[in-house]
Every structure is written in C-alpha cells, then in structure tokens.
Amino acid sequence: MNINKQIQVLIPEMREWRHHIHQNPEIAYEENNTSDFIAKKLNEFGIEVHRGFGGTGIVGVIHGQHKGTSNKSIGIRADMDALPMSEKTNLIYSSKNEGKMHACGHDGHSTMLLGAAKYLAQTRNFCGTVYCIFQPAEEGGNAGAKAMINDGLFTKFHIDSVWGIHNWPGVPVGQAVIHKGFAMAGGDIIILTIEGKGGHAAQPQFSNDPIVSAGLTITALQTAISRQLNPFDQAVLSLTKINGGSAFNVIPDNVSIGGTLRSTNKKTRDEMLTKIKKIASNACDINNCKVNLEIRPGYPSTINDIKSAEFASKVFEDTFGIGSLDKIEKPTMTSEDFSYMLQEKPGAYIWLGAGENSEKLHSVYYDFNDELLPIGATYWSNLAETILTK
Ligand SMILES: [Zn+2]
Ligand SMILES: [Zn+2]
Incomplete structure (x- = not known):
C-alpha cells in the first residue's frame, strides 16, 4: 500500500482528532462543538474557513501554488454527525454524550478529510482550488447536504465536481468499491x-x-x-x-x-x-x-457519474495497487444524502474497505477503523493533485 509519506507523519495526530470527535458525538444539526473543532484545525493549517452552511456546515478553501494558471476546482465532502443511540464499545474514548454515538464512522470521514486538508495546505502542489466540505446531518433523512446546497454551496463557490467516501465494513482494508453509475438506493x-x-x-x-x-x-x-x-x-x-x-x-x-x-x-x-x-x-x-x-420523500438514489467513477478508480488503483478495487461493485438499498450533491455536480462516492472483522455500521459495538485514516487522506490528496494537475 502506497501511503503518502507526509500523511504517514500525520497518523498520530489524526488518531487523536478522530478519538476526540468520537468521544464527543453530536447528532444532526447540533454539531456545534465538532464544527468548532474542525474550523479551528483548518484555521491552524492556514486554510480559509467559511461557516454557517446548513447551520454547522463548513467549507475550507485551499488554493494551489499555481492558482493563477487555472480556475479548476474540486469539492471533497465529509459528514460530521453522529447517531441517537447508546455506545457499548467500552473504548477509552467511548462517547461522553449519553444516547449519542459515532456508529457510522463520520468521525473517521471528517478526520480523513482534515488530514488531507493539512497535507494539501502544507504542500499546495496543485493548480486551482480544493474545497473541503464538512456537512451536518447526513443521518436519518435530515439532508444536511441539501441544507448546504440551499445555503449556496454551489453558488457562492465555483466547484466543478464533488467527491465522497464512506467506510465500508466487510470490504478488506486497502480496497475500495467504486460503482460506475448506481451505488445506493x-x-x-x-x-x-x-x-x-x-x-x-x-x-x-x-x-x-x-x-x-x-x-x-x-x-x-x-x-x-x-x-x-x-x-x-x-x-x-x-x-x-x-x-x-x-x-x-x-x-x-x-x-x-x-x-x-x-x-x-x-x-x-x-x-x-x-x-x-x-x-x-x-x-x-x-x-x-x-x-x-x-x-x-427521502434521499434520492446515489448515482456516480461514470467518467468520474472511472477516474476515481484509476487514482485509487494507481495509489494502492492492482487488486485494490472490488470489481463486483454490488450496490446497496441503503440511502445517502451525498446524492443531492451528485444531482448538482459530477463526481463519485466510494466505499473504503473497513475490514472483514469490522462491526457493521449503526451497531452499538461499531468503531471506525483507524487504519483507514492515512488511506483515505492519501486517496483525497492524490485525487486532488491528479485532477488539479499543473
Ligand atoms: Zn449511517
Ligand atoms: Zn454514514
């Protein structure tokens, strides 16, 4: 597996961020402390921060070194919300907020994007702009993605394409599933x-x-x-x-x-x-x-743009090697509100293998697999640098 060396260095602090977010879960539209934590980190990295999209949503803007030469851009999205359920993992960083739990791994999704944001802000080895989108309220039909769009995500910012990750128990670590077209119901x-x-x-x-x-x-x-x-x-x-x-x-x-x-x-x-x-x-x-x-009405179907899915597949396979893509691409009847962003912009949503032994999503025993932190951050960085090539 080809983890970016500069991201490798970030692993200890990424784990700390992830455990902090895990320990302090907040549910749909209440992600105030999580949003403050992420915005503070983005500020520390020297990233321009815009807040108040869909309530707690954040957009971090990173300009490449070669900004003047291109107006190309990508939007990378992570979700921040937890679920209204009681954790039973007994981890030392177990939820401190009774009845709330990060049981879908959105703590990990936010951290992978924070890690990539730190690396991209340090290096800025691309032309154009990377928009880091941290959204509220993915769970339970609350449609935080739609709320951010309604607050001008795509009108206030020029974002060419949108990209998402969900960790996926059952798929081996180091592998991804990238659907060419229909992904989720x-x-x-x-x-x-x-x-x-x-x-x-x-x-x-x-x-x-x-x-x-x-x-x-x-x-x-x-x-x-x-x-x-x-x-x-x-x-x-x-x-x-x-x-x-x-x-x-x-x-x-x-x-x-x-x-x-x-x-x-x-x-x-x-x-x-x-x-x-x-x-x-x-x-x-x-x-x-x-x-x-x-x-x-609930979330629409999640349908990847075929060219974008092929592009994401190539970036993933180039980074993590032959055999890192699950070719069966079986879809699922679960739903995802990233579908609203994919209705507006081309892009692809990938499932990142969380391992065969991971507890299932939404289980009281689930915990995001930290092995994925550098994998996701490396994928994000390579995707950004490949699309926004000089
Ligand atoms: Zn979920
Ligand atoms: Zn989820």
Missing part, C-alpha cells in the same frame, strides 16, 4: 391510512372493516414488486408498521400501515408509487374502505 417513507366505518364487532354488516382491508392491502402489495415490476428494475417495499384498533369487541374506524420504498432511479420510484396507490385502493375497495397514500 433512494428511499421514501410511505404511510397508507385506511378509512373504514367502525362499529360493534358482533355486527360487522353495519361496518366497513379497515382491519380486513389492511390485511388485503398488505397481501396485495406483496405482488407490486414480484408481479408488476420489470425483473430488470430493482425496488424493495417493506411494510414495517401497522396501527389500528383499541378493543376486542370494536371494529375501528381506521388503520394505518407504514413502510419504506427503496428504488434505484426516479422512473422506477414514480412507477412503484403509482402502483402502490392503485393496488391499495383496489384492495380496500373490496370492503368499501378508502385509502390515502402519504409519501414522505
């Missing part, structure tokens, strides 16, 4: 409210029973993906919540069913939402019930 929350007519359980003939309609709807919806979606398209529909009824001898007025639809592109998403509505409506009609479909 879009996810929407759906809520079906079935309106019937309640009454006495012993006199069903005077009611329109929404419990029976809910049962028919759930069963009928199992055919939406299996029988109505083109087998070459992908989507997942999981119904995960059902609420209704209050007594053993009363037919309720209504029942609600909730769940999530995951899809790989807008066309499939729109098609499936239409089908869900039609299937539910027909199933409820059998029993004279009405149904309302509420859609709470």
Whole structure:
C-alpha cells in the first residue's frame, strides 16, 4: 500500500482528532462543538474557513501554488454527525454524550478529510482550488447536504465536481468499491391510512372493516414488486408498521400501515408509487374502505457519474495497487444524502474497505477503523493533485 509519506507523519495526530470527535458525538444539526473543532484545525493549517452552511456546515478553501494558471476546482465532502443511540464499545474514548454515538464512522470521514486538508495546505502542489466540505446531518433523512446546497454551496463557490467516501465494513482494508453509475438506493417513507366505518364487532354488516382491508392491502402489495415490476428494475417495499384498533369487541374506524420504498432511479420510484396507490385502493375497495397514500420523500438514489467513477478508480488503483478495487461493485438499498450533491455536480462516492472483522455500521459495538485514516487522506490528496494537475 502506497501511503503518502507526509500523511504517514500525520497518523498520530489524526488518531487523536478522530478519538476526540468520537468521544464527543453530536447528532444532526447540533454539531456545534465538532464544527468548532474542525474550523479551528483548518484555521491552524492556514486554510480559509467559511461557516454557517446548513447551520454547522463548513467549507475550507485551499488554493494551489499555481492558482493563477487555472480556475479548476474540486469539492471533497465529509459528514460530521453522529447517531441517537447508546455506545457499548467500552473504548477509552467511548462517547461522553449519553444516547449519542459515532456508529457510522463520520468521525473517521471528517478526520480523513482534515488530514488531507493539512497535507494539501502544507504542500499546495496543485493548480486551482480544493474545497473541503464538512456537512451536518447526513443521518436519518435530515439532508444536511441539501441544507448546504440551499445555503449556496454551489453558488457562492465555483466547484466543478464533488467527491465522497464512506467506510465500508466487510470490504478488506486497502480496497475500495467504486460503482460506475448506481451505488445506493433512494428511499421514501410511505404511510397508507385506511378509512373504514367502525362499529360493534358482533355486527360487522353495519361496518366497513379497515382491519380486513389492511390485511388485503398488505397481501396485495406483496405482488407490486414480484408481479408488476420489470425483473430488470430493482425496488424493495417493506411494510414495517401497522396501527389500528383499541378493543376486542370494536371494529375501528381506521388503520394505518407504514413502510419504506427503496428504488434505484426516479422512473422506477414514480412507477412503484403509482402502483402502490392503485393496488391499495383496489384492495380496500373490496370492503368499501378508502385509502390515502402519504409519501414522505427521502434521499434520492446515489448515482456516480461514470467518467468520474472511472477516474476515481484509476487514482485509487494507481495509489494502492492492482487488486485494490472490488470489481463486483454490488450496490446497496441503503440511502445517502451525498446524492443531492451528485444531482448538482459530477463526481463519485466510494466505499473504503473497513475490514472483514469490522462491526457493521449503526451497531452499538461499531468503531471506525483507524487504519483507514492515512488511506483515505492519501486517496483525497492524490485525487486532488491528479485532477488539479499543473
Ligand atoms: Zn449511517
Ligand atoms: Zn454514514
């Protein structure tokens, strides 16, 4: 593995930063101390710091030595937020904030970018500009990436392309997965409210029973993906919540069913939402019930620009050697708000192997693998220096 020598030197302090952020986790839009810590470091490195994007978001601007010769630029993004859950790792740098935990490795993502920022500010061996984007609120549908865009990320700064990393348990350390195109699903929350007519359980003939309609709807919806979606398209529909009824001898007025639809592109998403509505409506009609479909839109699909993904693959393989890329590139049905940035600018989001033995993301036992710190920082630096070549 070819770790940049100047980044190798930064490993002890990168570990310290990472453990500090890990110990002091903050959740969506509350990343005030984390943001202060990162901004202070960027200032120390001599980097121009802009704050207040999406609340706690930061943009660090690094001009190359050869600034006058090019107006090329790249945006490198890391996420800063933790999750609302209690850590059980028993590490010495375990969370000090009860009920909050860095269980997705965003402490590591921020640190890898800080390490690269320090190196790039020291050397500035490129022409053009590197924008280091530290975003709030990736988790839980809070869309910190979108909030930064709404606050002018791409209008106040001239950013040609955007790049992201997520650590990925299960993929060996030193390897990456870089999808040419579709990487991660879009996810929407759906809520079906079935309106019937309640009454006495012993006199069903005077009611329109929404419990029976809910049962028919759930069963009928199992055919939406299996029988109505083109087998070459992908989507997942999981119904995960059902609420209704209050007594053993009363037919309720209504029942609600909730769940999530995951899809790989807008066309499939729109098609499936239409089908869900039609299937539910027909199933409820059998029993004279009405149904309302509420859609709470989630993150769009994460789709890498193919040329950018090929470019990132080349940089990664040139840096870490033949065999460092997972060629299967299996996508996942989880979602990611970097998708909003990829809708605005070309770029690529890569999964950086966190090792086969790493705990899974969002586990109470998870801890970011520090071996990745110099790998991620080296990749970022090489990517910047290669794109912004003199
Ligand atoms: Zn996560
Ligand atoms: Zn994450």
